[in-house]
Amino acid sequence: MKIGIVMDKPRAKILQNEEGLLEDQIKKSTAAFVEEALQTEYDTVLLVYDKDIITKLRMENVDLVFNLCNGIRGESRLSQLPSMLESEGIPYTGSGPIPHGIAYNKIFSGKIFKASDIPTPGFYTVRSEEEVENLSLKFPVLVKPKDEGSSRGIKDDSLVYNMEDLRRKVIENLESYNPPVMITEYLDGAEYTVGIMGNRENLRVLPIMEIDLSRLPKGMNKIYSFEAKFEFEDFVTYHLPARLDDRMKKKIEETAIKAYQSLGLRDYSRVDIRLKDGIPYVIEINSLPGLNSEISDIVKMAYAEGQTYQELVLSIVEIAKERILVDPMQELVSNINEVI
Template identity: 35%
Template structure:
């Protein structure tokens, strides 16, 4: 079985003149290498495809793969994460992770929250500010939180994202609208503990494998898991695998959100606790980073005894199940993968299927 790999390599975009921030969500060469090596260890043939334009060229030439392992984030527009899966659907080639609808909707945090609210899951009240004129229509109690509606890796997020009054709201919205050329999501500030929950599987087969608590150190930017705190996480952030009742509640909500949004194969849900002690959904990452040592999901897997190889194997198995291929010959998963706490945050964020029933 031949598996193609689609991805956006950060160094390629930097060489083309894109900025550090514009490429923050893209992958490092060692992530692609790790995926490729692991797929080979599992007995698959692999072929690197690259980004969406490279995929388009190869599809037009008649190239085919039995499956595509897709971690391409895309560069332009709200549909950027949906571009590779859309092309693959057009050529009837199966792929890992979510479909175009889910990837487009979950990239837009406001659209996603409307669905989460419809699913009766806890998420802060919110407003989407499209223009400066919309700011005066925001009628939510302070403190609030402001972020670009469709970015990841903490882009546009720092200590000023916590908003205490109308004058700060006007200033911060103005800056974000101008800088990111997209709407701003305003929501009630969540003051409590923060968790990221790792999920493997699809629909009824999905499981929440663990909850990592994000603990900001004294010297970190206050209150928020910001761009800077993510970039310098080795010094500024402590990650704890937690299993208390609040973490269990976070896992339960995350799994319901994952299934309700129709996310597939593996990813992460980010939550934070509100003033009444309830974990609230902030966002879902259906294309979570999978660098073996630096990304949250593989780190969490290691901490709960799931090796990198088992993670990749379970992602492929989950994708192949959609096309009714079961691969009993996949090698038994090794649980010997070494864990390194040294990490660099290179994730993207990321939209949805209307109320799906599983």
């Protein structure tokens, strides 16, 4: 069996700042790690996504694509490769185009969570600075892009305490990211991230990771901002497994699974949660979570369970293969249950 690992072209030309450069650097090393892990059991080829990707995959006689493409441009960038593969009937790991598109758009996913009775922070969306005036807000609020990841656009000063800072932050966001900008209710509470693997009745939750931000330097907001992730990482404590009693652990796991199913996600994802007043709120779902062997959360969760990196990567292929056997046309948005 031959696996084609497909990765993105560089994004730095489009997102021209340190965020874009870092994204490219991480993606490159992830692709190399994934290829090394897959080579232990499969023939592999590493390809870069462009308009000729289908031709390249056919020429290489690829049986399965290992999808590492977040896309570099456009609102539906996570859906672009899955859509092409779907239209050509080429099997691939991970979710289909619709669930990726919804999960990556925090406005759409937020609405689905609400409709599915899954607790999630409230939010407004704005397309201009002027629109901010008419909102009835309870400060602080968090300003964030609707479709980014790795805290791009979520800086320490994205948590704003007054109108003036809010306006400034909205303008700044509109300059770099896809509109509209989200202004979200701020949930002051403990933070967790939950890895989910599998499909239908074979869903599995990895050990929950608690992201403890209490040691961040004084004056910094207690959010897992771009700075907290990449500059002050030594001040962030990861409790793995999280410090939770059995009842709360179960509640968080159930919420994460419900959220995963509500969007029809497949194979694997990572759900970000904040706990407030004993209620787990879903902040967002990463439908294509990072697989960097050194920094990615889902990899650390697998390590905590005693898995090796190679085992984790190979298990994603196994999960996808099993799913494709049951559902060869991949036409089902496979995991949606009757929640909605």
